[in-house]
Amino acid sequence: MIIGGFITAYGLESVLIPNNVSDGGVTGLSIVGSQWVGLPLGLLIAILNIPFVFLGYKQIGKSFAIYSVIGIASLAAGTMLMHHVPTIIEGDTLLVTVVGGIIIGFGMGLALRNGGALDGIDMLAVLLSRKLPFGTSDLILFLNLFVFIVVSTVFGLKGAILSAIAYFIASKVIHIVEEGLSGSKTFKIITSEPELMVETIRDRLGRSATYNLVQGSYSHEQFKEITCVINRLEDSKMKEIIHEIDDSAFVTVYDVAEVRGGSFKKRNIH
Structure with missing residues:
Protein backbone atom coordinates (compact mmCIF):
# COMPACT_ATOMS: atom_id res chain seq x y z
CA MET A 1 0.00 0.00 0.00
CA ILE A 2 2.78 2.43 0.90
CA ILE A 3 4.78 1.61 -2.23
CA GLY A 4 1.66 2.03 -4.37
CA GLY A 5 0.96 5.42 -2.79
CA PHE A 6 4.48 6.71 -3.43
CA ILE A 7 4.55 5.39 -7.00
CA THR A 8 1.28 7.20 -7.75
CA ALA A 9 2.57 10.40 -6.11
CA TYR A 10 5.69 10.26 -8.27
CA GLY A 11 3.61 9.89 -11.43
CA LEU A 12 1.57 12.94 -10.45
CA GLU A 13 4.42 15.21 -9.45
CA SER A 14 7.00 14.23 -12.06
CA VAL A 15 4.79 13.75 -15.12
CA LEU A 16 1.15 14.81 -15.02
CA ILE A 17 0.77 17.96 -12.91
CA PRO A 18 3.80 19.84 -14.38
CA ASN A 19 2.25 19.32 -17.83
CA ASN A 20 -1.22 20.55 -16.77
CA VAL A 21 -2.66 17.05 -16.88
CA SER A 22 -4.75 15.83 -13.98
CA ASP A 23 -5.45 12.51 -12.36
CA GLY A 24 -9.01 11.28 -11.97
CA GLY A 25 -11.16 10.59 -8.94
CA VAL A 26 -10.81 12.39 -5.64
CA THR A 27 -7.15 13.04 -6.47
CA GLY A 28 -8.21 14.88 -9.62
CA LEU A 29 -10.71 16.95 -7.64
CA SER A 30 -7.95 17.66 -5.11
CA ILE A 31 -5.65 18.88 -7.89
CA VAL A 32 -8.40 21.23 -9.09
CA GLY A 33 -9.07 22.40 -5.54
CA SER A 34 -5.38 23.02 -4.95
CA GLN A 35 -5.27 25.23 -8.04
CA TRP A 36 -8.36 27.14 -6.93
CA VAL A 37 -7.63 27.76 -3.24
CA GLY A 38 -3.85 27.31 -3.07
CA LEU A 39 -3.85 24.62 -0.36
CA PRO A 40 -1.27 21.80 -0.49
CA LEU A 41 -2.39 18.93 -2.70
CA GLY A 42 -1.59 16.30 -0.07
CA LEU A 43 -3.81 18.04 2.50
CA LEU A 44 -6.79 18.13 0.12
CA ILE A 45 -6.27 14.48 -0.85
CA ALA A 46 -6.45 13.50 2.83
CA ILE A 47 -9.50 15.68 3.62
CA LEU A 48 -11.63 14.86 0.56
CA ASN A 49 -11.10 11.11 0.97
CA ILE A 50 -12.44 11.01 4.55
CA PRO A 51 -16.12 10.34 3.63
CA PHE A 52 -15.09 7.68 1.13
CA VAL A 53 -12.92 5.92 3.72
CA PHE A 54 -15.95 5.89 6.03
CA LEU A 55 -17.99 4.43 3.17
CA GLY A 56 -15.35 1.76 2.67
CA TYR A 57 -15.41 0.94 6.38
CA LYS A 58 -19.20 0.60 6.51
CA GLN A 59 -19.76 -1.23 3.24
CA ILE A 60 -16.61 -3.21 2.48
CA GLY A 61 -14.88 -3.84 5.79
CA LYS A 62 -12.51 -2.69 8.48
CA SER A 63 -9.35 -4.09 6.92
CA PHE A 64 -10.14 -2.45 3.55
CA ALA A 65 -10.60 0.92 5.28
CA ILE A 66 -7.36 0.55 7.28
CA TYR A 67 -5.32 -0.39 4.20
CA HIS A 83 6.51 18.37 -4.97
CA HIS A 84 9.81 19.65 -6.34
CA VAL A 85 11.13 16.49 -8.01
CA PRO A 86 12.44 17.03 -11.56
CA THR A 87 9.89 16.67 -14.33
CA ILE A 88 10.92 13.64 -16.39
CA ILE A 89 8.83 14.53 -19.47
CA GLU A 90 7.85 17.96 -20.76
CA GLY A 91 5.86 19.08 -23.78
CA ASP A 92 5.31 15.76 -25.54
CA THR A 93 1.63 15.15 -24.87
CA LEU A 94 1.72 11.56 -26.11
CA LEU A 95 4.56 10.58 -23.77
CA VAL A 96 3.00 12.51 -20.89
CA THR A 97 -0.31 10.65 -21.10
CA VAL A 98 1.25 7.22 -21.72
CA VAL A 99 4.03 7.38 -19.12
CA GLY A 100 1.90 9.19 -16.55
CA GLY A 101 -0.96 6.74 -17.03
CA ILE A 102 1.33 3.73 -16.68
CA ILE A 103 2.94 5.04 -13.48
CA ILE A 104 -0.25 5.99 -11.65
CA GLY A 105 -2.04 2.89 -12.93
CA PHE A 106 0.71 0.66 -11.56
CA GLY A 107 0.57 2.38 -8.17
CA MET A 108 -3.22 2.23 -7.91
CA GLY A 109 -3.36 -1.34 -9.17
CA LEU A 110 -0.79 -2.38 -6.58
CA ALA A 111 -2.99 -0.91 -3.87
CA LEU A 112 -6.18 -2.55 -5.14
CA ARG A 113 -4.45 -5.91 -5.49
CA ASN A 114 -3.34 -5.76 -1.86
CA GLY A 115 -6.71 -5.04 -0.30
CA GLY A 116 -7.09 -1.26 -0.29
CA ALA A 117 -7.49 1.80 -2.48
CA LEU A 118 -5.66 5.09 -3.01
CA ASP A 119 -8.70 7.07 -4.04
CA GLY A 120 -12.28 7.47 -2.84
CA ILE A 121 -13.60 6.87 -6.33
CA ASP A 122 -11.76 3.54 -6.24
CA MET A 123 -13.62 2.60 -3.06
CA LEU A 124 -16.94 3.52 -4.62
CA ALA A 125 -16.01 1.46 -7.68
CA VAL A 126 -15.07 -1.56 -5.55
CA LEU A 127 -18.42 -1.30 -3.76
CA LEU A 128 -20.40 -0.92 -7.00
CA SER A 129 -18.52 -3.83 -8.62
CA ARG A 130 -20.09 -6.09 -5.99
CA LYS A 131 -23.57 -5.03 -7.05
CA LEU A 132 -23.14 -4.44 -10.81
CA PRO A 133 -21.84 -6.71 -13.61
CA PHE A 134 -18.80 -4.53 -14.30
CA GLY A 135 -15.14 -4.73 -13.31
CA THR A 136 -13.53 -2.32 -10.87
CA SER A 137 -11.38 -0.65 -13.54
CA ASP A 138 -14.41 -0.08 -15.85
CA LEU A 139 -16.39 1.57 -13.05
CA ILE A 140 -13.44 3.75 -12.09
CA LEU A 141 -13.23 4.99 -15.67
CA PHE A 142 -16.97 5.70 -15.84
CA LEU A 143 -17.05 7.66 -12.57
CA ASN A 144 -14.06 9.69 -13.65
CA LEU A 145 -15.88 11.06 -16.70
CA PHE A 146 -17.68 13.41 -14.32
CA VAL A 147 -14.40 14.39 -12.67
CA PHE A 148 -12.86 15.38 -16.01
CA ILE A 149 -15.70 17.83 -16.60
CA VAL A 150 -14.56 19.62 -13.43
CA VAL A 151 -10.91 19.32 -14.49
CA SER A 152 -11.71 21.18 -17.72
CA THR A 153 -12.54 24.30 -15.67
CA VAL A 154 -8.88 24.56 -14.58
CA PHE A 155 -6.79 22.88 -17.28
CA GLY A 156 -9.13 23.62 -20.17
CA LEU A 157 -10.67 21.20 -22.62
CA LYS A 158 -7.28 20.02 -23.90
CA GLY A 159 -6.07 19.31 -20.36
CA ALA A 160 -9.26 17.43 -19.56
CA ILE A 161 -8.96 15.30 -22.71
CA LEU A 162 -5.32 14.49 -21.96
CA SER A 163 -6.31 13.66 -18.37
CA ALA A 164 -9.00 11.30 -19.65
CA ILE A 165 -6.52 9.59 -21.98
CA ALA A 166 -3.98 9.22 -19.18
CA TYR A 167 -6.56 7.74 -16.88
CA PHE A 168 -7.85 5.40 -19.56
CA ILE A 169 -4.31 4.05 -19.85
CA ALA A 170 -4.10 3.89 -16.06
CA SER A 171 -7.34 1.87 -15.87
CA LYS A 172 -5.89 -0.73 -18.24
CA VAL A 173 -2.68 -0.93 -16.21
CA ILE A 174 -4.78 -1.34 -13.05
CA HIS A 175 -6.54 -4.27 -14.74
CA ILE A 176 -3.21 -5.87 -15.66
CA VAL A 177 -1.74 -5.42 -12.17
CA GLU A 178 -4.91 -6.81 -10.55
CA GLU A 179 -5.11 -9.90 -12.75
CA GLY A 180 -1.51 -10.41 -13.85
CA LEU A 181 0.02 -10.43 -17.30
CA SER A 182 -0.39 -14.11 -18.02
CA GLY A 183 -3.86 -14.85 -16.70
CA SER A 184 -5.89 -17.97 -17.27
CA LYS A 185 -8.82 -19.09 -19.41
CA THR A 186 -11.66 -21.53 -18.85
CA PHE A 187 -12.79 -23.65 -21.78
CA LYS A 188 -16.26 -25.22 -21.66
CA ILE A 189 -16.66 -27.80 -24.41
CA ILE A 190 -19.68 -29.84 -25.51
CA THR A 191 -18.54 -32.54 -27.90
CA SER A 192 -19.59 -35.94 -29.18
CA GLU A 193 -16.18 -37.29 -28.09
CA PRO A 194 -15.81 -36.12 -24.47
CA GLU A 195 -13.60 -38.98 -23.26
CA LEU A 196 -11.20 -38.72 -26.19
CA MET A 197 -11.11 -34.92 -25.82
CA VAL A 198 -10.22 -35.07 -22.12
CA GLU A 199 -7.61 -37.79 -22.71
CA THR A 200 -5.96 -35.75 -25.50
CA ILE A 201 -5.94 -32.56 -23.39
CA ARG A 202 -4.32 -34.52 -20.58
CA ASP A 203 -1.70 -36.07 -22.85
CA ARG A 204 -0.80 -32.99 -24.88
CA LEU A 205 -1.27 -30.18 -22.35
CA GLY A 206 -0.89 -31.97 -19.05
CA ARG A 207 -4.19 -30.52 -17.87
CA SER A 208 -7.00 -32.26 -16.05
CA ALA A 209 -10.67 -31.50 -16.69
CA THR A 210 -14.10 -32.00 -15.14
CA TYR A 211 -17.45 -33.13 -16.51
CA ASN A 212 -20.86 -31.53 -16.04
CA LEU A 213 -24.00 -33.29 -17.27
CA VAL A 214 -26.03 -30.88 -19.42
CA GLN A 215 -29.19 -31.32 -21.45
CA GLY A 216 -30.21 -29.65 -24.70
CA SER A 217 -33.42 -27.62 -24.36
CA TYR A 218 -34.66 -28.60 -27.83
CA SER A 219 -33.44 -32.18 -28.32
CA HIS A 220 -33.50 -33.07 -24.60
CA GLU A 221 -30.34 -35.03 -25.31
CA GLN A 222 -27.82 -35.25 -22.47
CA PHE A 223 -24.17 -34.35 -22.96
CA LYS A 224 -20.97 -34.32 -20.96
CA GLU A 225 -19.75 -30.72 -20.84
CA ILE A 226 -15.98 -30.51 -20.35
CA THR A 227 -14.51 -27.74 -18.19
CA CYS A 228 -10.77 -27.13 -18.37
CA VAL A 229 -8.65 -24.23 -17.06
CA ILE A 230 -5.46 -23.37 -18.95
CA ASN A 231 -3.03 -20.47 -19.09
CA ARG A 232 -3.08 -18.04 -22.01
CA LEU A 233 0.01 -19.54 -23.60
CA GLU A 234 -1.86 -22.81 -24.11
CA ASP A 235 -4.85 -21.17 -25.82
CA SER A 236 -3.87 -21.91 -29.44
CA LYS A 237 -2.87 -25.49 -28.60
CA MET A 238 -6.22 -26.09 -26.92
CA LYS A 239 -8.10 -24.80 -29.98
CA GLU A 240 -5.98 -27.02 -32.19
CA ILE A 241 -6.91 -30.08 -30.13
CA ILE A 242 -10.62 -29.22 -30.22
CA HIS A 243 -10.59 -28.68 -33.98
CA GLU A 244 -8.70 -31.93 -34.57
CA ILE A 245 -11.04 -34.12 -32.52
CA ASP A 246 -14.40 -32.47 -33.16
CA ASP A 247 -14.50 -29.36 -35.34
CA SER A 248 -18.25 -29.04 -34.69
CA ALA A 249 -17.85 -28.96 -30.90
CA PHE A 250 -19.66 -26.15 -29.04
CA VAL A 251 -17.01 -24.13 -27.18
CA THR A 252 -17.24 -21.16 -24.84
CA VAL A 253 -14.15 -19.43 -23.43
CA TYR A 254 -13.94 -17.23 -20.32
CA ASP A 255 -11.14 -15.07 -18.95
CA VAL A 256 -10.20 -16.07 -15.40
CA ALA A 257 -8.85 -13.49 -12.97
CA GLU A 258 -7.35 -15.94 -10.48
CA VAL A 259 -6.94 -19.68 -9.93
CA ARG A 260 -6.19 -21.30 -6.58
CA GLY A 261 -6.10 -24.80 -5.18
CA GLY A 262 -7.26 -27.98 -6.86
CA SER A 263 -5.08 -29.58 -9.52
CA PHE A 264 -4.54 -26.50 -11.70
CA LYS A 265 -0.77 -26.98 -11.67
CA LYS A 266 -0.10 -28.97 -14.79
CA ARG A 267 2.02 -32.07 -14.93
CA ASN A 268 4.98 -32.46 -17.26
CA ILE A 269 4.04 -33.74 -20.72
CA HIS A 270 7.52 -34.91 -21.79
Missing part, protein backbone atom coordinates in the same frame (compact mmCIF):
# COMPACT_ATOMS: atom_id res chain seq x y z
CA SER A 68 -6.90 2.48 2.28
CA VAL A 69 -6.02 4.97 5.02
CA ILE A 70 -2.42 3.77 4.84
CA GLY A 71 -2.40 4.08 1.04
CA ILE A 72 -4.07 7.50 0.94
CA ALA A 73 -1.77 8.81 3.67
CA SER A 74 1.22 7.56 1.66
CA LEU A 75 -0.12 9.25 -1.47
CA ALA A 76 -0.72 12.52 0.38
CA ALA A 77 2.72 12.44 2.01
CA GLY A 78 4.32 11.46 -1.28
CA THR A 79 2.89 14.47 -3.13
CA MET A 80 4.30 16.76 -0.43
CA LEU A 81 7.74 15.13 -0.41
CA MET A 82 7.99 14.96 -4.20
Whole structure:
Protein backbone atom coordinates (compact mmCIF):
# COMPACT_ATOMS: atom_id res chain seq x y z
CA MET A 1 0.00 0.00 0.00
CA ILE A 2 2.78 2.43 0.90
CA ILE A 3 4.78 1.61 -2.23
CA GLY A 4 1.66 2.03 -4.37
CA GLY A 5 0.96 5.42 -2.79
CA PHE A 6 4.48 6.71 -3.43
CA ILE A 7 4.55 5.39 -7.00
CA THR A 8 1.28 7.20 -7.75
CA ALA A 9 2.57 10.40 -6.11
CA TYR A 10 5.69 10.26 -8.27
CA GLY A 11 3.61 9.89 -11.43
CA LEU A 12 1.57 12.94 -10.45
CA GLU A 13 4.42 15.21 -9.45
CA SER A 14 7.00 14.23 -12.06
CA VAL A 15 4.79 13.75 -15.12
CA LEU A 16 1.15 14.81 -15.02
CA ILE A 17 0.77 17.96 -12.91
CA PRO A 18 3.80 19.84 -14.38
CA ASN A 19 2.25 19.32 -17.83
CA ASN A 20 -1.22 20.55 -16.77
CA VAL A 21 -2.66 17.05 -16.88
CA SER A 22 -4.75 15.83 -13.98
CA ASP A 23 -5.45 12.51 -12.36
CA GLY A 24 -9.01 11.28 -11.97
CA GLY A 25 -11.16 10.59 -8.94
CA VAL A 26 -10.81 12.39 -5.64
CA THR A 27 -7.15 13.04 -6.47
CA GLY A 28 -8.21 14.88 -9.62
CA LEU A 29 -10.71 16.95 -7.64
CA SER A 30 -7.95 17.66 -5.11
CA ILE A 31 -5.65 18.88 -7.89
CA VAL A 32 -8.40 21.23 -9.09
CA GLY A 33 -9.07 22.40 -5.54
CA SER A 34 -5.38 23.02 -4.95
CA GLN A 35 -5.27 25.23 -8.04
CA TRP A 36 -8.36 27.14 -6.93
CA VAL A 37 -7.63 27.76 -3.24
CA GLY A 38 -3.85 27.31 -3.07
CA LEU A 39 -3.85 24.62 -0.36
CA PRO A 40 -1.27 21.80 -0.49
CA LEU A 41 -2.39 18.93 -2.70
CA GLY A 42 -1.59 16.30 -0.07
CA LEU A 43 -3.81 18.04 2.50
CA LEU A 44 -6.79 18.13 0.12
CA ILE A 45 -6.27 14.48 -0.85
CA ALA A 46 -6.45 13.50 2.83
CA ILE A 47 -9.50 15.68 3.62
CA LEU A 48 -11.63 14.86 0.56
CA ASN A 49 -11.10 11.11 0.97
CA ILE A 50 -12.44 11.01 4.55
CA PRO A 51 -16.12 10.34 3.63
CA PHE A 52 -15.09 7.68 1.13
CA VAL A 53 -12.92 5.92 3.72
CA PHE A 54 -15.95 5.89 6.03
CA LEU A 55 -17.99 4.43 3.17
CA GLY A 56 -15.35 1.76 2.67
CA TYR A 57 -15.41 0.94 6.38
CA LYS A 58 -19.20 0.60 6.51
CA GLN A 59 -19.76 -1.23 3.24
CA ILE A 60 -16.61 -3.21 2.48
CA GLY A 61 -14.88 -3.84 5.79
CA LYS A 62 -12.51 -2.69 8.48
CA SER A 63 -9.35 -4.09 6.92
CA PHE A 64 -10.14 -2.45 3.55
CA ALA A 65 -10.60 0.92 5.28
CA ILE A 66 -7.36 0.55 7.28
CA TYR A 67 -5.32 -0.39 4.20
CA SER A 68 -6.90 2.48 2.28
CA VAL A 69 -6.02 4.97 5.02
CA ILE A 70 -2.42 3.77 4.84
CA GLY A 71 -2.40 4.08 1.04
CA ILE A 72 -4.07 7.50 0.94
CA ALA A 73 -1.77 8.81 3.67
CA SER A 74 1.22 7.56 1.66
CA LEU A 75 -0.12 9.25 -1.47
CA ALA A 76 -0.72 12.52 0.38
CA ALA A 77 2.72 12.44 2.01
CA GLY A 78 4.32 11.46 -1.28
CA THR A 79 2.89 14.47 -3.13
CA MET A 80 4.30 16.76 -0.43
CA LEU A 81 7.74 15.13 -0.41
CA MET A 82 7.99 14.96 -4.20
CA HIS A 83 6.51 18.37 -4.97
CA HIS A 84 9.81 19.65 -6.34
CA VAL A 85 11.13 16.49 -8.01
CA PRO A 86 12.44 17.03 -11.56
CA THR A 87 9.89 16.67 -14.33
CA ILE A 88 10.92 13.64 -16.39
CA ILE A 89 8.83 14.53 -19.47
CA GLU A 90 7.85 17.96 -20.76
CA GLY A 91 5.86 19.08 -23.78
CA ASP A 92 5.31 15.76 -25.54
CA THR A 93 1.63 15.15 -24.87
CA LEU A 94 1.72 11.56 -26.11
CA LEU A 95 4.56 10.58 -23.77
CA VAL A 96 3.00 12.51 -20.89
CA THR A 97 -0.31 10.65 -21.10
CA VAL A 98 1.25 7.22 -21.72
CA VAL A 99 4.03 7.38 -19.12
CA GLY A 100 1.90 9.19 -16.55
CA GLY A 101 -0.96 6.74 -17.03
CA ILE A 102 1.33 3.73 -16.68
CA ILE A 103 2.94 5.04 -13.48
CA ILE A 104 -0.25 5.99 -11.65
CA GLY A 105 -2.04 2.89 -12.93
CA PHE A 106 0.71 0.66 -11.56
CA GLY A 107 0.57 2.38 -8.17
CA MET A 108 -3.22 2.23 -7.91
CA GLY A 109 -3.36 -1.34 -9.17
CA LEU A 110 -0.79 -2.38 -6.58
CA ALA A 111 -2.99 -0.91 -3.87
CA LEU A 112 -6.18 -2.55 -5.14
CA ARG A 113 -4.45 -5.91 -5.49
CA ASN A 114 -3.34 -5.76 -1.86
CA GLY A 115 -6.71 -5.04 -0.30
CA GLY A 116 -7.09 -1.26 -0.29
CA ALA A 117 -7.49 1.80 -2.48
CA LEU A 118 -5.66 5.09 -3.01
CA ASP A 119 -8.70 7.07 -4.04
CA GLY A 120 -12.28 7.47 -2.84
CA ILE A 121 -13.60 6.87 -6.33
CA ASP A 122 -11.76 3.54 -6.24
CA MET A 123 -13.62 2.60 -3.06
CA LEU A 124 -16.94 3.52 -4.62
CA ALA A 125 -16.01 1.46 -7.68
CA VAL A 126 -15.07 -1.56 -5.55
CA LEU A 127 -18.42 -1.30 -3.76
CA LEU A 128 -20.40 -0.92 -7.00
CA SER A 129 -18.52 -3.83 -8.62
CA ARG A 130 -20.09 -6.09 -5.99
CA LYS A 131 -23.57 -5.03 -7.05
CA LEU A 132 -23.14 -4.44 -10.81
CA PRO A 133 -21.84 -6.71 -13.61
CA PHE A 134 -18.80 -4.53 -14.30
CA GLY A 135 -15.14 -4.73 -13.31
CA THR A 136 -13.53 -2.32 -10.87
CA SER A 137 -11.38 -0.65 -13.54
CA ASP A 138 -14.41 -0.08 -15.85
CA LEU A 139 -16.39 1.57 -13.05
CA ILE A 140 -13.44 3.75 -12.09
CA LEU A 141 -13.23 4.99 -15.67
CA PHE A 142 -16.97 5.70 -15.84
CA LEU A 143 -17.05 7.66 -12.57
CA ASN A 144 -14.06 9.69 -13.65
CA LEU A 145 -15.88 11.06 -16.70
CA PHE A 146 -17.68 13.41 -14.32
CA VAL A 147 -14.40 14.39 -12.67
CA PHE A 148 -12.86 15.38 -16.01
CA ILE A 149 -15.70 17.83 -16.60
CA VAL A 150 -14.56 19.62 -13.43
CA VAL A 151 -10.91 19.32 -14.49
CA SER A 152 -11.71 21.18 -17.72
CA THR A 153 -12.54 24.30 -15.67
CA VAL A 154 -8.88 24.56 -14.58
CA PHE A 155 -6.79 22.88 -17.28
CA GLY A 156 -9.13 23.62 -20.17
CA LEU A 157 -10.67 21.20 -22.62
CA LYS A 158 -7.28 20.02 -23.90
CA GLY A 159 -6.07 19.31 -20.36
CA ALA A 160 -9.26 17.43 -19.56
CA ILE A 161 -8.96 15.30 -22.71
CA LEU A 162 -5.32 14.49 -21.96
CA SER A 163 -6.31 13.66 -18.37
CA ALA A 164 -9.00 11.30 -19.65
CA ILE A 165 -6.52 9.59 -21.98
CA ALA A 166 -3.98 9.22 -19.18
CA TYR A 167 -6.56 7.74 -16.88
CA PHE A 168 -7.85 5.40 -19.56
CA ILE A 169 -4.31 4.05 -19.85
CA ALA A 170 -4.10 3.89 -16.06
CA SER A 171 -7.34 1.87 -15.87
CA LYS A 172 -5.89 -0.73 -18.24
CA VAL A 173 -2.68 -0.93 -16.21
CA ILE A 174 -4.78 -1.34 -13.05
CA HIS A 175 -6.54 -4.27 -14.74
CA ILE A 176 -3.21 -5.87 -15.66
CA VAL A 177 -1.74 -5.42 -12.17
CA GLU A 178 -4.91 -6.81 -10.55
CA GLU A 179 -5.11 -9.90 -12.75
CA GLY A 180 -1.51 -10.41 -13.85
CA LEU A 181 0.02 -10.43 -17.30
CA SER A 182 -0.39 -14.11 -18.02
CA GLY A 183 -3.86 -14.85 -16.70
CA SER A 184 -5.89 -17.97 -17.27
CA LYS A 185 -8.82 -19.09 -19.41
CA THR A 186 -11.66 -21.53 -18.85
CA PHE A 187 -12.79 -23.65 -21.78
CA LYS A 188 -16.26 -25.22 -21.66
CA ILE A 189 -16.66 -27.80 -24.41
CA ILE A 190 -19.68 -29.84 -25.51
CA THR A 191 -18.54 -32.54 -27.90
CA SER A 192 -19.59 -35.94 -29.18
CA GLU A 193 -16.18 -37.29 -28.09
CA PRO A 194 -15.81 -36.12 -24.47
CA GLU A 195 -13.60 -38.98 -23.26
CA LEU A 196 -11.20 -38.72 -26.19
CA MET A 197 -11.11 -34.92 -25.82
CA VAL A 198 -10.22 -35.07 -22.12
CA GLU A 199 -7.61 -37.79 -22.71
CA THR A 200 -5.96 -35.75 -25.50
CA ILE A 201 -5.94 -32.56 -23.39
CA ARG A 202 -4.32 -34.52 -20.58
CA ASP A 203 -1.70 -36.07 -22.85
CA ARG A 204 -0.80 -32.99 -24.88
CA LEU A 205 -1.27 -30.18 -22.35
CA GLY A 206 -0.89 -31.97 -19.05
CA ARG A 207 -4.19 -30.52 -17.87
CA SER A 208 -7.00 -32.26 -16.05
CA ALA A 209 -10.67 -31.50 -16.69
CA THR A 210 -14.10 -32.00 -15.14
CA TYR A 211 -17.45 -33.13 -16.51
CA ASN A 212 -20.86 -31.53 -16.04
CA LEU A 213 -24.00 -33.29 -17.27
CA VAL A 214 -26.03 -30.88 -19.42
CA GLN A 215 -29.19 -31.32 -21.45
CA GLY A 216 -30.21 -29.65 -24.70
CA SER A 217 -33.42 -27.62 -24.36
CA TYR A 218 -34.66 -28.60 -27.83
CA SER A 219 -33.44 -32.18 -28.32
CA HIS A 220 -33.50 -33.07 -24.60
CA GLU A 221 -30.34 -35.03 -25.31
CA GLN A 222 -27.82 -35.25 -22.47
CA PHE A 223 -24.17 -34.35 -22.96
CA LYS A 224 -20.97 -34.32 -20.96
CA GLU A 225 -19.75 -30.72 -20.84
CA ILE A 226 -15.98 -30.51 -20.35
CA THR A 227 -14.51 -27.74 -18.19
CA CYS A 228 -10.77 -27.13 -18.37
CA VAL A 229 -8.65 -24.23 -17.06
CA ILE A 230 -5.46 -23.37 -18.95
CA ASN A 231 -3.03 -20.47 -19.09
CA ARG A 232 -3.08 -18.04 -22.01
CA LEU A 233 0.01 -19.54 -23.60
CA GLU A 234 -1.86 -22.81 -24.11
CA ASP A 235 -4.85 -21.17 -25.82
CA SER A 236 -3.87 -21.91 -29.44
CA LYS A 237 -2.87 -25.49 -28.60
CA MET A 238 -6.22 -26.09 -26.92
CA LYS A 239 -8.10 -24.80 -29.98
CA GLU A 240 -5.98 -27.02 -32.19
CA ILE A 241 -6.91 -30.08 -30.13
CA ILE A 242 -10.62 -29.22 -30.22
CA HIS A 243 -10.59 -28.68 -33.98
CA GLU A 244 -8.70 -31.93 -34.57
CA ILE A 245 -11.04 -34.12 -32.52
CA ASP A 246 -14.40 -32.47 -33.16
CA ASP A 247 -14.50 -29.36 -35.34
CA SER A 248 -18.25 -29.04 -34.69
CA ALA A 249 -17.85 -28.96 -30.90
CA PHE A 250 -19.66 -26.15 -29.04
CA VAL A 251 -17.01 -24.13 -27.18
CA THR A 252 -17.24 -21.16 -24.84
CA VAL A 253 -14.15 -19.43 -23.43
CA TYR A 254 -13.94 -17.23 -20.32
CA ASP A 255 -11.14 -15.07 -18.95
CA VAL A 256 -10.20 -16.07 -15.40
CA ALA A 257 -8.85 -13.49 -12.97
CA GLU A 258 -7.35 -15.94 -10.48
CA VAL A 259 -6.94 -19.68 -9.93
CA ARG A 260 -6.19 -21.30 -6.58
CA GLY A 261 -6.10 -24.80 -5.18
CA GLY A 262 -7.26 -27.98 -6.86
CA SER A 263 -5.08 -29.58 -9.52
CA PHE A 264 -4.54 -26.50 -11.70
CA LYS A 265 -0.77 -26.98 -11.67
CA LYS A 266 -0.10 -28.97 -14.79
CA ARG A 267 2.02 -32.07 -14.93
CA ASN A 268 4.98 -32.46 -17.26
CA ILE A 269 4.04 -33.74 -20.72
CA HIS A 270 7.52 -34.91 -21.79
